[in-house]
Amino acid sequence: MKFDKVTILLSFQWIVMTVLFIMFKDVKAYSILLFLIVNVISVTLLNNHLKFRKRLSELNVELTRAKKGHFHTRLLANDDHLVNDIIFSLNELIEQLENLHSDKIKSEAARKSLLSSISHDIRTPLTSIIGYIDAIKDDIATTQTEKEEYIEIVSKKSIQLKCLIEELFNLAKLDADELPMNFEQVDFAEITREILIEFLPQLKNLGIKIEVEIPDSACTITADQFSVVRILENLIKNAIQYGQQGKVLGVTLFDVDCEYQLTVWDKGPGLSKEDLEHVFEKMYRVDSSRNLSSGGSGLGLAIAKSLTEKNNGRIWVKSTPFFLTSFTIALPKSESYTIKK
Incomplete structure (x- = not known):
């Protein structure tokens, strides 16, 4: 272990005090007592400092391990409260580094x-x-x-x-966050009705019954209108593509507290538990064997999720095969809207 200035000074102080004690044996008792106290303090400080240096060296070894990729490394605390605070902070940083590394691996695989x-x-x-x-x-x-x-x-x-x-x-x-967003007050109910009208001919040709529950009154949200239209189109296309066996498509719009929740549902084959975990991932298809002509691009729901979040909203899915599969988006009302940074 290399000695730093503090170690050298404390050692030098202890040596000097020892030499003085030997040279002046005939000094008064209280001077001897004072000398011994100072000497004990010097030895104690030197011992504590060396222990602290050793502890720092051990921490450095562990941090070096973490830096080299051993992200499961965790630093152990001791009785020094000041050092413990630093150790806790370092452990949090290592944990964040571990999470970032894990996310990087997942991102690379994706x-x-x-x-x-x-x-x-x-x-x-x-x-x-x-x-x-x-x-x-x-x-x-x-x-x-x-x-x-x-x-x-x-x-x-x-x-x-x-x-x-x-x-x-x-x-x-x-x-890349390069898609322009033009936030304005729009009527969620009116937009939904307009989108549904566009799909009526297709639904009729496929023999799919439509059930709609939308309030007559305005449902005002602050959002990018293009995004809302795209979200609804993607959800409806998805329901038609995968739920047409159920021969029914439903759209409901509810006022729930400080937001409006719109649900697009069908009674088709639905989604398995595994599919539910991945359905919003890019290029994910429920049936991996499907091609573009039969199974879609696998991007519609990923785009819907991204656009919903950019409009300060939430999206989720629930599914009971051949009973009910529903995709719900929740967008805040205009009066409770805050722009997401």
């Missing part, structure tokens, strides 16, 4: 999974488009009807690919 899913979802329709175009070029489609069918397939695949790229672009802007 990034790789996302890239893999994106690659698959882009490559699949693109391969199909190229295949049908080559078939048209090579005159594999012998009749005009076949050519028109091929062109129609190419058109649908191209639209799917365009929608996927747009969703990826919007999600990237949301993650």
Whole structure:
């Protein structure tokens, strides 16, 4: 252990006092007593200082372990209250570092999974488009009807690919906090009615009954209108996509304390416990074998969650398979709204 200035000075003081005591043996008793007291104090200070230095050295070893990636390391407290306060703070920092490292690993795994899913979802329709175009070029489609069918397939695949790229672009802007938000007072009930009207033809074609419970009075919220529209569209599309077997889609809007809660529900196959834990993750699909044409992009609910949170709201899901699956968003009323930093 290297000696610091305090250790050297205390040691020097003790040596000097000892030498003086030997040199002046005939001094008065009270002087001897005073000398002994000072000497004991010096020895005690030196001993405590050396213990403190040893303790700091031990802490440094443990911190070095944590710095090298041993994030389960925790520093042990002792009887020194001042040191204990520092130890508690250091343990909190190590715990935060451990959480950050864990989040980094999860984020990296999610990034790789996302890239893999994106690659698959882009490559699949693109391969199909190229295949049908080559078939048209090579005159594999012998009749005009076949050519028109091929062109129609190419058109649908191209639209799917365009929608996927747009969703990826919007999600990237949301993650980077670059999507402009124009907060204003809007009528939540009126927006919901307008969105539902747009889906009525599709619901009718699929034979899905709609049950709506929306107040006649205005339900004023302070939000970005584009975001609210996008959230509702995504939730309704999701309910139609996965719940159409139940042949009913419901939308309810309730006044609950200082917020309005809107629920989109269906009676389809629903979600398992595992699905409930991951349903808002990017590119997650309830059935991993589904492709773009049958299972959606896996981005709709992730976008809905992100937009809801940016509007100072909450979103959650509940599901009892073939009985009721519901997605609920809660947005604060205008009078209780505070802009989220």
